[in-house]
Amino acid sequence: MTEQILQPIQVNKKGYYGEFGGAFVPEMLQPNVEELRDHYESIIADPGFQATFQRLLKDYVGRPSPLYFAERLSRHYGAQIYLKREDLNHTGAHKINNTIGQILIAQRLGKKRIIAETGAGQHGVATATVCALMNMECVVYMGAVDIKRQAPNVARMKMLGAEVRPATSGSQTLKDATNEAIRDWINNPENTHYIIGSVVGPHPYPEMVARFQAVISEEMKVQLLEQTGSSNPNIIIACVGGGSNAAGAYYHYLNEPAVRLVAVEAAGQGIHSGHSAATSVLGTKGIIHGSRTLLMQTPDGQIVEPYSISAGLDYPGIGPLHAHLISTGRAEAISITDDEALKAAYFLTRQEGIIPALETAHAFAALDVLAFQPNDVIVVNLSGRGDKDLETYIGHFERFGT
Amino acid sequence: MQPNRIVQVIQQKQRNLLNVYFTAGYPALNDTETIILSLEKAGVDLVEVGMPYSDPLADGPTIQQSGQQAIQNGMTLPLLFEQIQSLRRHSSIPLMLMGYYNQVMQYGEAAFIKRCTQVGIDGLILPDLPLDEYETGLKPLVEAANLAIAFLITPQTPLERIHRVDALSQGFIYMVSSASITGTQAGLSESQLAYFEKINALNLKTPRLIGFGIHNRETFATACQYAQGAIVGSAYIRTLEQAADIETATQDFISGLRL
Ligand SMILES: Cc1ncc(COP(=O)(O)O)c(C=O)c1O
Numbered sequence: 001m002t003e004q005i006l007q008p009i010q011v012n013k014k015g016y017y018g019e020f021g022g023a024f025v026p027e028m029l030q031p032n033v034e035e036l037r038d039h040y041e042s043i044i045a046d047p048g049f050q051a052t053f054q055r056l057l058k059d060y061v062g063r064p065s066p067l068y069f070a071e072r073l074s075r076h077y078g079a080q081i082y083l084k085r086e087d088l089n090h091t092g093a094h095k096i097n098n099t100i101g102q103i104l105i106a107q108r109l110g111k112k113r114i115i116a117e118t119g120a121g122q123h124g125v126a127t128a129t130v131c132a133l134m135n136m137e138c139v140v141y142m143g144a145v146d147i148k149r150q151a152p153n154v155a156r157m158k159m160l161g162a163e164v165r166p167a168t169s170g171s172q173t174l175k176d177a178t179n180e181a182i183r184d185w186i187n188n189p190e191n192t193h194y195i196i197g198s199v200v201g202p203h204p205y206p207e208m209v210a211r212f213q214a215v216i217s218e219e220m221k222v223q224l225l226e227q228t229g230s231s232n233p234n235i236i237i238a239c240v241g242g243g244s245n246a247a248g249a250y251y252h253y254l255n256e257p258a259v260r261l262v263a264v265e266a267a268g269q270g271i272h273s274g275h276s277a278a279t280s281v282l283g284t285k286g287i288i289h290g291s292r293t294l295l296m297q298t299p300d301g302q303i304v305e306p307y308s309i310s311a312g313l314d315y316p317g318i319g320p321l322h323a324h325l326i327s328t329g330r331a332e333a334i335s336i337t338d339d340e341a342l343k344a345a346y347f348l349t350r351q352e353g354i355i356p357a358l359e360t361a362h363a364f365a366a367l368d369v370l371a372f373q374p375n376d377v378i379v380v381n382l383s384g385r386g387d388k389d390l391e392t393y394i395g396h397f398e399r400f401g402t
Numbered sequence: 403m404q405p406n407r408i409v410q411v412i413q414q415k416q417r418n419l420l421n422v423y424f425t426a427g428y429p430a431l432n433d434t435e436t437i438i439l440s441l442e443k444a445g446v447d448l449v450e451v452g453m454p455y456s457d458p459l460a461d462g463p464t465i466q467q468s469g470q471q472a473i474q475n476g477m478t479l480p481l482l483f484e485q486i487q488s489l490r491r492h493s494s495i496p497l498m499l500m501g502y503y504n505q506v507m508q509y510g511e512a513a514f515i516k517r518c519t520q521v522g523i524d525g526l527i528l529p530d531l532p533l534d535e536y537e538t539g540l541k542p543l544v545e546a547a548n549l550a551i552a553f554l555i556t557p558q559t560p561l562e563r564i565h566r567v568d569a570l571s572q573g574f575i576y577m578v579s580s581a582s583i584t585g586t587q588a589g590l591s592e593s594q595l596a597y598f599e600k601i602n603a604l605n606l607k608t609p610r611l612i613g614f615g616i617h618n619r620e621t622f623a624t625a626c627q628y629a630q631g632a633i634v635g636s637a638y639i640r641t642l643e644q645a646a647d648i649e650t651a652t653q654d655f656i657s658g659l660r661l
Contacts, residue, residue, distance in 0.1 A: 301508030
């Protein structure tokens, strides 16, 4: 065989997708990261694990999540638009797919204490939820700014029995919460498992989280076949903070080049406004949270504080899988401003009666940017619901709601 | 080739070596020279110059805040290299740069190493650079430049990696005293002493300096019983934070540590 075959998109042994990934962690974290790396695949492959995982996804989370044909949106945009309803999961977002998987891993590694970072609070709530379910101690780090703008989720975490610790360094958002969680893990290396909420961090986190979220595209294949006669759509659209809902929606299509993958980032107040989180445009190669990827930084390598109205997209990096997909052209990145996202949230609400999370609203705004053929099948990953964002939405009612 | 100053001082003294960390650009942007000269005068054996970083994962609040302040003051790597070049006209104390790998990546690995040798840096500590990545990347550059490089071990480091760290480290092994970030202020516990003894018994080829949580005469003395010396960081930053005069404060701080 001399012919060059297209390289399948997958992680290698050292945790790289192409040139992105790896595990750049201090020695203090090395044993924990290696323990996870050496065991996660065999734990996931174990039939006992799978039986529990599948049962919880079905009966506790409520999977499969519906694939809904959005008739009015389809008419408006002139394409066949389907919504993957991750907002209907227990706790209201895709995040719980991953926390169920990771808590079962933590149990099998004999861990007693769980830590997590959270931006929008959805991952924090999903972590606090599985900790209540499994009777484990739970500490969630959250930027002080995010604690204010996502108050309902802070209250939910507290009710669920988690301790919410404010991160007060830097811009007091997701990046800083992640730093604090990593430092906690360094200080508690033996009894604690760190449930990372996105496809970021040192290997094996990006791949492990992607595999737990891959249930999204696994179901999509079956549901699309049933509803359209083909398991492949033309385009999949998902918002990208760290990139976990997008990774899950893309996963089983990564090696199907005919399926266009669209990654929607937060442009904040505008890509070049100095208040943005559009990492694929503003980012350069570097290391953030233990992974070689694209990130927003100064020429001196200092990480730049990002900005987005959406706490879950307010992150200066993207997962290494997405850095690889975007830099090789497998996925296309679109940046959406705060205002465009707010407008799209109101539009979706009035067209379909679904209030999306602010993160998810960015994915819907991309529908205004892309051009479609009438027969194109589009899937928008509806990553979460907007209950947590009502205060922000109502604050902009005059501009977008009337 | 000139012998490396870090290797040399450790070989000569063998015991009670004192390595002091400070964050470059803190308290004020241009304090670098004053601080290093004061440390040299006070009889410190090695100085670890922290390259301030926005997201120092292995560091506690004291070093984080000093780094934040230093960046705000305007510290950058090009400036730091200039300051060190100018300092070298008056000082021959062994100097290491401590920072995060992203800083080296952005400067450019080859350019960074070249600049280190030009200005008179003797060694590096990059806590988030894993051994594998070092071996396939920076290693030939570091060796060709005859720089020292210290890798970390902790109480959780498995034996196999301790031996790899021993083989790859030049100058000394950075022995982290406990599972923690920098800046803890408790005394050294029984289990930490047991870990020190265990490592001692391995008869590693590379000398060891113990760091993290070394903050007073007692913890320094204990560390020196189990290793060739120790590293003090956060406690010195706290001293600088309150110092009216850097030279006097440094003199007092170091004489308070020394045996
Ligand atoms: C509903 C929702 N969508 C998307 C995200 C962004 O995360 P990711 O890019 O990992 O899917 C978040 C994060 O908080 C979220 O809550």
